[in-house]
Amino acid sequence: MAAFEPVLTRNVGKPEALSVRGYRQGGGYEGLAKSLKMEPDAVIEEVKKSGLRGRGGAGFSAGLKWSFIPKGKDKPKYLVCNADESEPGTFKDRLLMEHDPHQLIEGCAICCWAVSAATCYIYIRGEYTQAAATLERALKEAYEQGILGDSVMGSGFKLDMYVHRGAGAYICGEETGMLESLEGKRGQPRVKPPFPAVVGAFGSPTVINNVETLCNVPHIIVRGADWYKGIGTDERNTGPKLYAISGHVERPGTYEYPIGVTFRELLDGAGGMWKGRTLKAFIPGGASAPILKADQIDIKMDFDTVAKAGSMLGSAAVIVMDETTCMVRSVARLSKFFNHESCGQCTPCREGTNWMELVLKRLEHGEGTERDAQLLLSICKNIGGNSLCALGDAAIGPVKSLVDRFPEEIHQHVRDRACPFPKQRYFSNGA
Amino acid sequence: MPKVTINDRTVEVEAGTNLVDAAMKVGVQIPHYCYHPRLSVVGQCRMCLVKIEGMPKLQAGCSTPVVKDGMVVRTDVPEVAEAQKGMMEFFLLNHPLDCPICDQAGECGLQDYSFKHGVAYSRFQYEDKRTYPGRERIPLGANVLLNMNRCIQCTRCVRFTQEVTKTAELGFFNRGARTEIGTFPGKELNNDLATCVVDICPVGALTSTRFRFAERVFYLDKKPSLCTGCEVGCNITVEHRRGSIKRYKPRFNVDVNDYWMCDYGRSTFELYKTTPRLVTPRVRAEGGNGHSPVTPTSWKDALDAVARRLRGNQETVAFLGSGFLTTEEAYLFGQLADLAGSPHRSVPVDLGDPHTIPRHGQPPISGREAAPNRRGAELAGLAPGIADGKAMTGELLTSDELVHGDGASRCSALVVCDSYFSRAAYDPAVVERLRKAKFLVVFGWADSPLAQAADVALPVATHTEKEGTFVNVEHRVQRFDRAFPAQGQVRPGVEVLSDLLSRFDAKWANLSAGAVFDRLAATVPAFAGLSWHTLPATGAPLHLAGVPGDAIAAETAPGTGIE
Amino acid sequence: MSVSEPQVKRAVLPEAARAELDEIRKRYPTNEAALLPALHIAQREWGGWLPDEAIEAVAHELALAPAKVYGVVTFYDLYHQKPVGRHRIRVCTNLSCQLRGSEEIMETLHQELGVGEDEVTPDGRCSFIHFECLGSCDTAPMMMVDEEYQENLTPNRVRQILKGLK
Numbered sequence A: 001m002a003a004f005e006p007v008l009t010r011n012v013g014k015p016e017a018l019s020v021r022g023y024r025q026g027g028g029y030e031g032l033a034k035s036l037k038m039e040p041d042a043v044i045e046e047v048k049k050s051g052l053r054g055r056g057g058a059g060f061s062a063g064l065k066w067s068f069i070p071k072g073k074d075k076p077k078y079l080v081c082n083a084d085e086s087e088p089g090t091f092k093d094r095l096l097m098e099h100d101p102h103q104l105i106e107g108c109a110i111c112c113w114a115v116s117a118a119t120c121y122i123y124i125r126g127e128y129t130q131a132a133a134t135l136e137r138a139l140k141e142a143y144e145q146g147i148l149g150d151s152v153m154g155s156g157f158k159l160d161m162y163v164h165r166g167a168g169a170y171i172c173g174e175e176t177g178m179l180e181s182l183e184g185k186r187g188q189p190r191v192k193p194p195f196p197a198v199v200g201a202f203g204s205p206t207v208i209n210n211v212e213t214l215c216n217v218p219h220i221i222v223r224g225a226d227w228y229k230g231i232g233t234d235e236r237n238t239g240p241k242l243y244a245i246s247g248h249v250e251r252p253g254t255y256e257y258p259i260g261v262t263f264r265e266l267l268d269g270a271g272g273m274w275k276g277r278t279l280k281a282f283i284p285g286g287a288s289a290p291i292l293k294a295d296q297i298d299i300k301m302d303f304d305t306v307a308k309a310g311s312m313l314g315s316a317a318v319i320v321m322d323e324t325t326c327m328v329r330s331v332a333r334l335s336k337f338f339n340h341e342s343c344g345q346c347t348p349c350r351e352g353t354n355w356m357e358l359v360l361k362r363l364e365h366g367e368g369t370e371r372d373a374q375l376l377l378s379i380c381k382n383i384g385g386n387s388l389c390a391l392g393d394a395a396i397g398p399v400k401s402l403v404d405r406f407p408e409e410i411h412q413h414v415r416d417r418a419c420p421f422p423k424q425r426y427f428s429n430g431a
Numbered sequence B: 001m002p003k004v005t006i007n008d009r010t011v012e013v014e015a016g017t018n019l020v021d022a023a024m025k026v027g028v029q030i031p032h033y034c035y036h037p038r039l040s041v042v043g044q045c046r047m048c049l050v051k052i053e054g055m056p057k058l059q060a061g062c063s064t065p066v067v068k069d070g071m072v073v074r075t076d077v078p079e080v081a082e083a084q085k086g087m088m089e090f091f092l093l094n095h096p097l098d099c100p101i102c103d104q105a106g107e108c109g110l111q112d113y114s115f116k117h118g119v120a121y122s123r124f125q126y127e128d129k130r131t132y133p134g135r136e137r138i139p140l141g142a143n144v145l146l147n148m149n150r151c152i153q154c155t156r157c158v159r160f161t162q163e164v165t166k167t168a169e170l171g172f173f174n175r176g177a178r179t180e181i182g183t184f185p186g187k188e189l190n191n192d193l194a195t196c197v198v199d200i201c202p203v204g205a206l207t208s209t210r211f212r213f214a215e216r217v218f219y220l221d222k223k224p225s226l227c228t229g230c231e232v233g234c235n236i237t238v239e240h241r242r243g244s245i246k247r248y249k250p251r252f253n254v255d256v257n258d259y260w261m262c263d264y265g266r267s268t269f270e271l272y273k274t275t276p277r278l279v280t281p282r283v284r285a286e287g288g289n290g291h292s293p294v295t296p297t298s299w300k301d302a303l304d305a306v307a308r309r310l311r312g313n314q315e316t317v318a319f320l321g322s323g324f325l326t327t328e329e330a331y332l333f334g335q336l337a338d339l340a341g342s343p344h345r346s347v348p349v350d351l352g353d354p355h356t357i358p359r360h361g362q363p364p365i366s367g368r369e370a371a372p373n374r375r376g377a378e379l380a381g382l383a384p385g386i387a388d389g390k391a392m393t394g395e396l397l398t399s400d401e402l403v404h405g406d407g408a409s410r411c412s413a414l415v416v417c418d419s420y421f422s423r424a425a426y427d428p429a430v431v432e433r434l435r436k437a438k439f440l441v442v443f444g445w446a447d448s449p450l451a452q453a454a455d456v457a458l459p460v461a462t463h464t465e466k467e468g469t470f471v472n473v474e475h476r477v478q479r480f481d482r483a484f485p486a487q488g489q490v491r492p493g494v495e496v497l498s499d500l501l502s503r504f505d506a507k508w509a510n511l512s513a514g515a516v517f518d519r520l521a522a523t524v525p526a527f528a529g530l531s532w533h534t535l536p537a538t539g540a541p542l543h544l545a546g547v548p549g550d551a552i553a554a555e556t557a558p559g560t561g562i563e
Numbered sequence C: 001m002s003v004s005e006p007q008v009k010r011a012v013l014p015e016a017a018r019a020e021l022d023e024i025r026k027r028y029p030t031n032e033a034a035l036l037p038a039l040h041i042a043q044r045e046w047g048g049w050l051p052d053e054a055i056e057a058v059a060h061e062l063a064l065a066p067a068k069v070y071g072v073v074t075f076y077d078l079y080h081q082k083p084v085g086r087h088r089i090r091v092c093t094n095l096s097c098q099l100r101g102s103e104e105i106m107e108t109l110h111q112e113l114g115v116g117e118d119e120v121t122p123d124g125r126c127s128f129i130h131f132e133c134l135g136s137c138d139t140a141p142m143m144m145v146d147e148e149y150q151e152n153l154t155p156n157r158v159r160q161i162l163k164g165l166k
Helices: A020-025 A030-036 A040-050 A062-067 A092-099 A101-115 A129-144 A175-182 A211-223 A225-229 A263-269 A303-308 A327-341 A347-364 A372-383 A390-405 A407-416 B019-025 B078-093 B109-117 B156-164 B196-200 B263-267 B269-274 B299-310 B327-339 B374-382 B399-404 B428-435 B449-453 B493-502 B513-523 C015-025 C032-045 C052-061 C066-075 C102-113 C155-163
Strands: A078-083 A119-124 A160-165 A206-210 A232-234 A240-247 A253-258 A279-283 A317-322 B003-006 B009-012 B049-052 B071-074 B144-146 B170-173 B180-183 B206-208 B221-226 B235-241 B244-250 B282-284 B294-296 B317-320 B344-346 B351-357 B365-369 B413-416 B440-444 B456-459 B468-471 B476-480 C087-092 C126-131 C143-145 C148-150
Touching: A020 A101, A020 A129, A030 A101, A030 A211, A040 A062, A040 A101, A040 A211, A040 A225, A062 A101, A062 A206, A062 A211, A078 A101, A078 A175, A078 A211, A092 A101, A092 A129, A092 A211, A092 A240, A101 A119, A101 A129, A101 A160, A101 A206, A101 A211, A119 A129, A119 A175, A129 A160, A129 C148, A160 C032, A175 A206, A206 A211, A211 A225, A232 A303, A240 A263, A253 A263, A263 A317, A327 A347, A327 A390, A327 A407, A347 A372, A347 A390, A347 A407, A347 B078, A372 A390, A372 A407, A372 B078, A390 A407, B003 B019, B049 B078, B078 B109, B156 B170, B156 B196, B170 C066, B196 B206, B196 B244, B221 B476, B244 B263, B244 B269, B263 B269, B263 B351, B282 B299, B299 B413, B299 B456, B299 B493, B317 B327, B317 B399, B327 B344, B327 B374, B327 B413, B327 B468, B327 B493, B327 B513, B344 B374, B344 B399, B374 B468, B399 B428, B428 B449, B440 B449, B468 B513, B493 B513, C015 C032, C032 C052, C032 C066, C052 C066, C087 C102, C102 C126, C102 C155, C126 C143
Parallel strands: A078 A119, A078 A206, A119 A160, A240 A317, B003 B071, B317 B344, B317 B413, B413 B440, B440 B456, C087 C126
Antiparallel strands: A240 A253, A279 A317, B003 B009, B049 B071, B144 B206, B170 B180, B221 B235, B235 B244, B282 B294, B282 B456, B351 B365, B468 B476, C087 C143, C143 C148
């Protein structure tokens, strides 16, 4: 395959890009300048044509989402950039914000022009203090340079962009949970419909897009949808993708590939298995993604291929596990996460995630019974599809995959009344 | 209007109606906890999941509006039953088995749906239930107690204080399985409608301090009635066990009190239980100027004594009415006053703190008068200065002169229509002034100091022991029925007055409250066209053109936080 | 005014903080939307946690019901309702960090500080808690100390960091 030139991460490691001038020198803000000369609908069409799918986890067509915003002028429009990035295993948005804030600002500005939004909030998780500070500095300079404010680049288009810090809740990454939190309330997801495109922030039509999604937009405008479509697997899986790989690999980090790179390639690119150990399992797309076994090592990491294999690409947060890993213990930790993060509104998620954590804890500590595997599946069945938002469905992903794909491991815990995998010590004395 | 088909039954509904309400119109009950017609839709409890043709996942009925034709809904399929079972299991997972000690047993949403939609066994065997240590009996205010372990987090109570009373004392705290409801530390839930959260709580998490452990609900007889706390006339249910009232609960009336009633109104039945009652007619021996001994007598003797004194030439006979009289009783008292040729009538009422009830789609209703029927009593014949339908001039002995002045000393006879017409009846100075009348007749249920000072004391029923009508602050006449019979010698006021009046003219004999109402409707213009048997269950507005008196505007209540 | 009338003192945000909040309020069409930023500011003013008086001060400043603000405070992990150490440590123990030794980092902290999770050292210097994924899985195991990420930890590195905390 021809050498792939990084698109989204081209400015990583270039501190000069943190200033407007430095960013411009690399071709930055050309996309915004070009968009301002296009009709907003034409911008939407270009993004639609590119096949850009949401990079936050849902994989919904970005252009299509933008086209849902009504054209009427009776209500202000908003863009909310989802920088909440709390899916375990995901850290790619942080990289983008800390190293190339103007790329995000430009992407947001183009989107605002396309949907006639005069205000953009970058909802960033509260823990990302450095990224928030970097963005604030970049925004300040953008205002000073006339890129934001009363007349974006002199076009007469008024745009305000602000950073809004969250306060520590994964559920605020859910789009309506985010809107509630933005409005100063508990981040509890809303009943849908109405959808945010109709009733979003402050009762007005709102687009919500992930950081990485928006960072793609300037490049699509500058280099064209056709160029963008040329990257990736097929017309439904296009563009460059950031893969955040962690766990038992030699060089954990964020790597940019055309979407659809195989897991094997991704693993090799990250230095291969940690300490040369054997791959046992991997999560392809964050904590909500069903776990895949080692035999899936050649799977193409795009939306559709991973979905067909019984998992999801999600945020492309890849967690690698070697042969020393206890799958029950790993899933128990994930179910603890979902229990902690459940907002508590709806009954199946509030009670079900709590119950699953308790059952898995029992199993982990050798207090499980033969019926627990079926019990877990039954709980998953009662949560799935019945919860108010997608967190319920997310929580059951890893649990179902544990029971379906690693039944023997559960059985061992029950039979031996103990975890068959010794607790790993990663640091020797004096480390 | 769009049509929707639910379990093969099609119905036309207003656009925007949700499926829970639409299903009710065709007799299909979709179980639900968090949904309430007066609260925002949150779709949280997930109990109302239904199958909609063409949609892969089950949908929450409460948050699915009918907007156009063609929706086909099923609740009678295995998928829905499985979901309901699953939800019930989740609800009961961490719920304590408190039924034997929980007030809610018998009217509990978990019990009812468990029976209908749940399973009879628990799979939660090896884990500990989540509890809220130290939150098992927290007074949220004077009238409401919280047991957080029982809460199913439906958030009705929180939304009630945010959206209905707009006082926002309650909040939803923490997250996930630790969510709980409560007040800000140190603050209390003490708004006028606080106990309404107990009504809307589907389980025994919120209980009424007054009703706690008072009675098992399955032993309660429930009879529709009206509250007598003030002039709003909230529709209530009197819940009693063999004549011992255990509580009042509000009854839905969209024109008066919607789904609500105030805490003060709920407390008013206690007066009936703690106030010593008049149990037998009593007559004071003649002579002795009001201080001769009093003896119990028969009804016949008592009424004869009254008739004797009211007949013939009387210089001044005054009638002190009461806002607690039913319209029918007031009408008969008015007739008695007409027979005695007396224009000296009035209906005193105490003024108290305003009680305001928010309503749906109209301004709130509010009342300051601490009795239910001053208006009805005045319209029926006790308005000052009117005798035989004609206005009278000259000096009038109204309640001001009688209660606060020396008017009673100028009376040859004073008929007090209610021994507890106001707090003044318990004021010794007032009793002393009223006792100056030469002949004092007191009707009433309370054995007040005024009744004890009477020459003839006549025991009549409380409003729960009789039927009648009250006219509320908006001039709506509402009918109430008897909750349970009076005991012993006590008789309903209409019966007593009919008996008394028949001694003057046989046309008054053996009248029921209904018959009196119909007569009154034939003569009093405000009631024209109404009849006892056709009075709508939610009451009827009166015709007030040309009637002097207050307008129908409801007052807003300052300082209660209710708009 | 009589001498014996009780004075109910309500805590208020310091002047500079109110000015900061007033600037932030301009960003939103509603008063309520400034609540999360306001709580971050208040928490900073009150030494890293939010006692009831701080919550009431914010509620009063934004004209919101105290119960509502309390609900917001208790919902989010970054708002603390108990006193914290001068230095607040949050150790990620989610899966990627668990796979690279977060448990031993927790053990080290427990050993070095001599207190359990969510407790403050007697000299008020430090407190530590486990936390969910902080978005730094490529530098696992890691922790957040006050506002900074400390990454690629080993027990020795942790001890070094602790020494530098006054």
